[in-house]
Amino acid sequence: MELSWWTLGAGALIALLVVVIWSIRRHRDPKLNIECDAPIDQLTLSLAGLTLGTPVGGNSVQLLQNGRFFDVLIERIGAARKTVHFETFLWKDGELGRRLAAALCERARAGCQVRVMLDATGSRKAGKDVIQQLREAGCQVKFFHKRSLRNLGVINNRDHRKLCVLDGREAFAGGHCIVDDWLGDAEDGRHFADLSVWLHGPCVHTMQSVFSENWAGETGELFVGDDVFPKLHHAGDYTIHAAFAKPENSAPTVKILHHTALCIARKRIWIQNPYFIPEPQAIEAFAAAVRRGVDVRVLMPSTSGSDNPIVQYAGHRNFERLLRAGVKLYEYPHTLLHQKVMTIDGVWSAIGSSNFDDRSFETNDEVTLAICGEPLARELDAVWEKYAARARRMELDRWLRRPWWHKARENVFYLAKTLL
Incomplete structure (x- = not known):
């Protein structure tokens, strides 16, 4: 049976797409070397x-291990006065997710501007009632690369960051996810080990910039002013970028x-x-x-x-x-x-x-x-x-x-x- 022009055309198009994808990856994957x-x-x-x-000096860094991280994080969210910016990849409905949601809702009702960025793939099990609770309290909740035709070309690209910035004056970053398995102290096979850092000093502006990147990309909103980028002072001896x-x-x-x-x-x-x-x-x-x-x-x-x-x-x-x-x-x-x-x-x-x-x-x-x-x-x-x-x-x-x-x-x- 002879191949039709449609079959040949489709085969040529697929081959072209493979070459295009290979070329894109090749240009983003150079062979790095240094002496x-x-x-x-x-x-x-x-x-x-x-x-x-840009490296910035004058920062303090406190290492937070395992479940203790969430105790500090939720306490500091409760102390925020102006803005709470939270971004994560993995959020599953459970004890921890509801504790965090309650803290975010309380701040929103108290007049804080609360912005929450969740990866659409990693946080698909956050729970509809939890998301609704956040939004009804006044939190802005956005999903990164939500599944849609518009995002078909980037559906495999995920927001894997885990960070929180409070009043533009303190920040958290590391590996902790909002899942009950991260509670405890890695004492058994059901509780995981992880590390995050609690930051003060000029580097907090950098963390605010990291959050703003995907927030602006998904919402178009640009936030400015002292509530998000206040003047920051020397807080320690670490240089960070x-x-x-x-x-x-x-x-x-x-x-x-x-x-x-x-x-x-x-x-x-x-x-x-x-x-x-x-x-x-x-x-x-x-x-x-x-x-x-x-x-x-x-x-x-x-x-x-x-x-x-x-x-x-x-x-x-x-x-x-x-x-x-x-x-x-x-x-x-x-x-x-x-x-x-x-x-x-x-x-x-x-x-x-x-x-x-x-x-x-x-x-x-x-x-x-x-x-x-x-x-x-x-x-x-x-x-x-x-x-x-x-x-x-x-x-x-x-x-x-x-x-x-x-x-x-x-x-x-x-x-x-x-x-x-």
Whole structure:
């Protein structure tokens, strides 16, 4: 049977679309490289400049672990007087969601301007009654990339950020989600571990800018004035900048920040991340760091500890290369370790919403804070050591003996890594 012109035309159109998509991705995924001998704590201006940010000094940073984060967050929301800006990826109806909703509603009724940005995919189970409760109290609630024909081309792009800005004077950022599993203290397999930071000082303006990006994109509203951008004063000794932009025809700044840090580390790279699927370029950077004498360690949940074992299997595909390169890999089986943290040389830290995978580096809207200062790095390394003490270190010889069906899963799930 001869092919019709319609069939040939459709085939040609599909081929053209594949080339267009490949071309778009290629232009946003350049091969990054850097040569530098300076220590990372002397490169704050460079790191900020490469990631389209501005470093600001004079900030305080308080690390908040596990369920205690929500106690502080909800208490501080209750103390807001002018504005509450809240943004998250994952919100599921439950005890925590209703506690937070009650706090937001109370502030709205008290006269605060409350703006809430939720990812349409991650927060689809927030509960219709909760959303209605928020709106009836006067909160503005918007969904990022709501499912519609208008958003068909960006439906896979998600707002993965987790942040809150209060009166433009204090901010929270990190990995915590609005789900009951995040309550407690990671004491069992039903309660997760996570880290966020509580910020004061000039860097709060940056966090307000991060929130305004997607808010303006979804609503068209631009907010100005002292209620959102007040004059801020020195609050501590940390210098901070945020990576969050995704410029056209260039690598997203979150990816640039992480890759540059890997390439300039001189002593150690310690990573805590729940979804660790490094791409080949990152694997090469890890291997080069080990050759330089850098102590490279990665702590992640095992398949039994993960909320999404498929992601862990996808990550397993490159374990052999990493282990052969000398990277030390640790899997925690007891619960989900959801913190997204990297420390470099004991003096510099990255913390935020970004997973170490293609989806976070290439597709999602994320925010990672680059924080220069030894005290926070020591705190984060102590958290690493606390959980690593109960983790299993992966050994190359044993890893090579894993069953064939495990290898088959790795390869199958790795093919879908950008969709996980």
